[in-house]
Amino acid sequence: MADTVTPHVFASTLKTFKTAAGRQGRYWSLPELTKQFPNIAKLPVSIRIVLESVLRNCDGQKVAAEHVEQLANWQPNAERTEEIPFVVTRVVLQDFTGVPLLADLAAMRSTAKRLDKSPKTIEPLVPVDLVVDHSVMVDHYGTPQALDLNMKLEFSRNKERYQFMKWGMQAFDTFGVTPPGFGIVHQVNLEYLARGVYKAADDKAEVATWYPDSLVGTDSHTTMINGVGVVGWGVGGIEAEAAMLGQPVYFLTPDVVGFELTGQLREGVTATDLVLYVTQILRQEKVVGKFVEFFGPGAASIPVPDRATIGNMAPEYGATMGFFPVDEKTIAYFRGTGRTDEEIERLEAYYKAQGLFGMPAPGALNYTKTVKLDLSTVTPSLAGPKRPQDRIDLGHLAGRFTELYSKPNEANGFNQPADKLAVRHDIALEGKKVSIGNGDVLIAAITSCTNTSNPSVLLAAGLLAKKAVEAGLTVKPHVKTSLAPGSRIVTDYLQKTKLLPYLEKLGFYLAGYGCTTCIGNAGDLAPEINDVITNNNLVCAAVLSGNRNFEARIHPNLKANFLASPPLVVAFAIAGNVTVDLMSQPVGKGTGGKDVYLGDIWPSAAEVDDLLRYAMDAQAFRRNYEQIAANPGELWNSIKGVQGEVYDWPTSTYIAEPPFFEGFGMQPKAAEAGVTGARIMALFGDSITTDHISPAGAIKESSPAGQWLKAHGVGKADFNSYGSRRGNHEVMMRGTFANVRIKNLMLPAGADGSREEGGLTLFQPGGEKMYIYDAAMKYIDQGVPTVIFAGEEYGTGSSRDWAAKGTQLLGIKAVVARSFERIHRANLVGMGVLPLQFLGTDSWQGLNLKGDEKIDVLIPGELKPQREDVKLVIERADGSRQEVAVRLRIDTPIEVEYYKHGGILPFVLRQLLQG
Numbered sequence: 018m019a020d021t022v023t024p025h026v027f028a029s030t031l032k033t034f035k036t037a038a039g040r041q042g043r044y045w046s047l048p049e050l051t052k053q054f055p056n057i058a059k060l061p062v063s064i065r066i067v068l069e070s071v072l073r074n075c076d077g078q079k080v081a082a083e084h085v086e087q088l089a090n091w092q093p094n095a096e097r098t099e100e101i102p103f104v105v106t107r108v109v110l111q112d113f114t115g116v117p118l119l120a121d122l123a124a125m126r127s128t129a130k131r132l133d134k135s136p137k138t139i140e141p142l143v144p145v146d147l148v149v150d151h152s153v154m155v156d157h158y159g160t161p162q163a164l165d166l167n168m169k170l171e172f173s174r175n176k177e178r179y180q181f182m183k184w185g186m187q188a189f190d191t192f193g194v195t196p197p198g199f200g201i202v203h204q205v206n207l208e209y210l211a212r213g214v215y216k217a218a219d220d221k222a223e224v225a226t227w228y229p230d231s232l233v234g235t236d237s238h239t240t241m242i243n244g245v246g247v248v249g250w251g252v253g254g255i256e257a258e259a260a261m262l263g264q265p266v267y268f269l270t271p272d273v274v275g276f277e278l279t280g281q282l283r284e285g286v287t288a289t290d291l292v293l294y295v296t297q298i299l300r301q302e303k304v305v306g307k308f309v310e311f312f313g314p315g316a317a318s319i320p321v322p323d324r325a326t327i328g329n330m331a332p333e334y335g336a337t338m339g340f341f342p343v344d345e346k347t348i349a350y351f352r353g354t355g356r357t358d359e360e361i362e363r364l365e366a367y368y369k370a371q372g373l374f375g376m377p378a379p380g381a382l383n384y385t386k387t388v389k390l391d392l393s394t395v396t397p398s399l400a401g402p403k404r405p406q407d408r409i410d411l412g413h414l415a416g417r418f419t420e421l422y423s424k425p426n427e428a429n430g431f432n433q434p435a436d437k438l439a440v441r442h443d444i445a446l447e448g449k450k451v452s453i454g455n456g457d458v459l460i461a462a463i464t465s466c467t468n469t470s471n472p473s474v475l476l477a478a479g480l481l482a483k484k485a486v487e488a489g490l491t492v493k494p495h496v497k498t499s500l501a502p503g504s505r506i507v508t509d510y511l512q513k514t515k516l517l518p519y520l521e522k523l524g525f526y527l528a529g530y531g532c533t534t535c536i537g538n539a540g541d542l543a544p545e546i547n548d549v550i551t552n553n554n555l556v557c558a559a560v561l562s563g564n565r566n567f568e569a570r571i572h573p574n575l576k577a578n579f580l581a582s583p584p585l586v587v588a589f590a591i592a593g594n595v596t597v598d599l600m601s602q603p604v605g606k607g608t609g610g611k612d613v614y615l616g617d618i619w620p621s622a623a624e625v626d627d628l629l630r631y632a633m634d635a636q637a638f639r640r641n642y643e644q645i646a647a648n649p650g651e652l653w654n655s656i657k658g659v660q661g662e663v664y665d666w667p668t669s670t671y672i673a674e675p676p677f678f679e680g681f682g683m684q685p686k687a688a689e690a691g692v693t694g695a696r697i698m699a700l701f702g703d704s705i706t707t708d709h710i711s712p713a714g715a716i717k718e719s720s721p722a723g724q725w726l727k728a729h730g731v732g733k734a735d736f737n738s739y740g741s742r743r744g745n746h747e748v749m750m751r752g753t754f755a756n757v758r759i760k761n762l763m764l765p766a767g768a769d770g771s772r773e774e775g776g777l778t779l780f781q782p783g784g785e786k787m788y789i790y791d792a793a794m795k796y797i798d799q800g801v802p803t804v805i806f807a808g809e810e811y812g813t814g815s816s817r818d819w820a821a822k823g824t825q826l827l828g829i830k831a832v833v834a835r836s837f838e839r840i841h842r843a844n845l846v847g848m849g850v851l852p853l854q855f856l857g858t859d860s861w862q863g864l865n866l867k868g869d870e871k872i873d874v875l876i877p878g879e880l881k882p883q884r885e886d887v888k889l890v891i892e893r894a895d896g897s898r899q900e901v902a903v904r905l906r907i908d909t910p911i912e913v914e915y916y917k918h919g920g921i922l923p924f925v926l927r928q929l930l931q932g
């Protein structure tokens with residue numbers, strides 16, 4: 018950190034503050050800076066927190082005085098051309114993204130050693146916390162042993178990764194791990210890792226300097242922490258790596274959309290319903306790349322767990338953040354979750370001293386634009402079946418599903434003959450006859466950080482389960498039920514309130530403390546169920562309390578995935594089919610064959626409120642999180658890690674030294690920007706997600722990754738998921754574009770208009786159909802570069818560095834799209850792949866591309882951000898040529914440097930080794 022650098026241009030802004038107990042601290046005072054820049058007084062709170070970081074770290078090198086001036090003079094509506102160098106307080110990682118990042122750090126150390134430099138030069142400069150949450154799968158469910166059995170399987174599948182993490186814990190001074198079985202990274206962050214304000218570690222002054230918490234995380238839903246007034250968002254692993262190695266996170270000065278909340282939620286409406294409304298509204302407002310800041314009386318009235326639920330889904334509404342300022346509710350949350358009195362006092366005193374405490378009133382601050390929502394207008398909702406922003410009123414779900422069943426794929430439908438909708442098929446399941454049909458709920462999962470951090474909806478699920486059991490309702494036999502909370506605190510209060518046994522009675526036994534279904538770790542369905550779905554092309558459903566429902570994310574055979582509150586998840590497990598209209602039809606038949614309606618079992622707000630005190634037990638939080646150090650569990654203790662500063666890379670199908678530093682030298686190779694004579698690897702439509710590009714879920718046996726694993730002695734049962742194998746580039750390269758639902762539109766349409774799915778391409782010239790990986794290797798062998806064409810929102814979905822790393826390793830030099838998701842675009846540049854954007858209404862369809870063309874990308878002169886004079890030259894099979902201008906989406910000067918260095922990793926390594 019640059020706190021002690023002198024002379025500081027704004028040294029006069031270093032002031033002292035005092036806590037209620039009389040403790041003193043120093044701080045870089047924004048009120049003092051306001052004397053020079055009066056504009057600050059009306060800046061959004063989130064911008065002022067970033068400004069504090071810029072001010073504090075202003076060292077004339079990474080952060081210049083101009084950066085302070087520029088941000089202090091932020092205007093609500095201005096052209097955004099300047100980038101902000103933001104030095105964050107800490108970094109959080111989940112294990113899927115954290116392991117490859119640790120592998121990159123380890124590779125940097127190995128490279129340093131090979132160059133006779135000190136490996137210790139590579140060391141995180143800010144605290145890094147990795148929470149192991151993504152690896153637990155729901156193999157076992159519906160029994161009291163499910164947690165134990167799933168954890169044992171998790172450890173047996175992931176031993177090599179966990180050994181590697183243990184190496185990281187001893188090799189790096191500032192790298193901590195929360196072992197499996199404690200919870201989900203964002204919930205653990207909210208409940209435990211976030212400590213309020215932080216002290217400068219290298220500050221030798223008698224009175225220490227304090228500053229706000231801020232962070233980046235290698236998971237899109239890092240924004241959940243915005244609920245406690247922490248500025249932070251998800252970045253790709255490569256940017257997080259740079260952040261932990263002392264580089265600022267660079268981002269374009271954002272617009273800030275103010276979101277005014279008024280009124281109160283109505284009886285029976287949950288925080289999940291609210292966040293689905295917010296997501297739908299903000300998607301329409303197009304907030305990509307913007308901060309959203311909540312304010313007004315409605316925002317002040319909602320508790321932190323509801324704020325965190327809203328912050329969580331920022332990636333779904335497209336914003337960089339969904340931020341709530343620190344106020345009394347934040348203090349109450351810190352108190353209820355066991356933070357120390359000293360931490361709480363300091364948090365309050367600091368924010369008050371900075372003039373940043375309290376929920377802003379309407380009109381108090383300047384925003385780029387203001388959006389409003391009266392909370393009383395929110396109604397019970399779900400979202401789906403394919404996108405989180407497609408909110409559906411509960412009462413319209415049955416109709417919507419029926420309508421989409423026979424609509425064409427292009428209209429988001431399932432393209433099935435309407436007369437097949439009601440056809441049912443009998444199968445034998447564990448010796449019993451079970452009937453399966455379209456719309457059947459086959460997975461009902463209380464999962465995900467979005468909702469399981471929120472006691473109001475978890476208690477509502479428990480209360481609904483209690484009433485349902487008492488009414489004699491049961492869950493349909495075809496439903497795979499699971500409860501996977503984001504922290505052990507959830508089961509603690511479900512036990513104290515005596516609600517857990519009712520959830521269990523309905524099959525919602527604890528399956529794990531982790532992401533499970535939310536990340537595609539739902540585990541498989543019974544083979545009989547898989548068969549009946551695939552043999553009859555059934556459109557079956559999952560209902561989950563998560564935030565993502567893209568195709569094939571939840572389960573490869575479930576095409577309709579609905580996001581819903583935990584009580585609705587339980588209700589749909591009972592109803593068993595999404596065509597049951599829960600607003601007018603019974604949920605099921607109870608004791609004596611009596612019809613039971615949702616209204617009969619839905620808990621009242623008063624019933625939920627009455628139990629909330631059990632969920633805010635400071636002692637319980639402290640006791641729980643002390644266990645991370647004191648008692649991480651036998652399974653974790655039994656893992657033995659490699660010792661030493663440098664990893665010795667034992668043979669493993671999980672961890673391998675990544676090839677990103679092969680041939681590394683202290684000087685970047687001089688290469689011309691642009692691409693010559695490229696072949697087209699794929700033509701994609703809109704909304705290609707990072708999960709399409711680099712799936713996290715199951716590995717198909719016949720796929721290139723499956724074949725490679727088999728050739729290396731790994732049986733199908735031990736394939737594990739792509740996500741868990743992100744420490745091995747051999748698997749991940751083969752998994753790139755291997756999503757079973759991805760459609761490469763180069764492949765001709767079938768007679769019914771449908772498209773072949775899976776990671777296939779037509780190798781050119783000649784058009785031989787093969788896996789994208791196989792084609793990529795052939796093109797690389799022949800020295801032929803490749804490009805991808807896509808539609809809108811390319812790279813949407815969870816931040817996934819392998820989506821860019823895999824693209825690079827397949828030899829793809831450029832992606833030309835109608836628009837890009839923020840993190841994925843940055844990651845492409847970070848891996849040295851050119852993102853290019855069509856201008857105006859141009860598209861590959863409009864250009865009539867077939868896939869057999871040759872492509873050049875011409876960038877005349879010097880490489881500069883956001884140029885619009887980059888030329889795409891298309892040479893068609895008949896020899897004709899066409900030129901089209903596209904925008905270079907290298908957005909900032911630092912990205913130009915990354916690209917010139919062949920990516921951010923070589924850039925950072927050169928800086929560190931030179932330094």
Ligand code: SF4
Nearest residue numbers: 238465466532535536
């Ligand atoms: S959004 Fe889902 S996958 Fe991501 S951290 Fe939360 S629970 Fe895990």
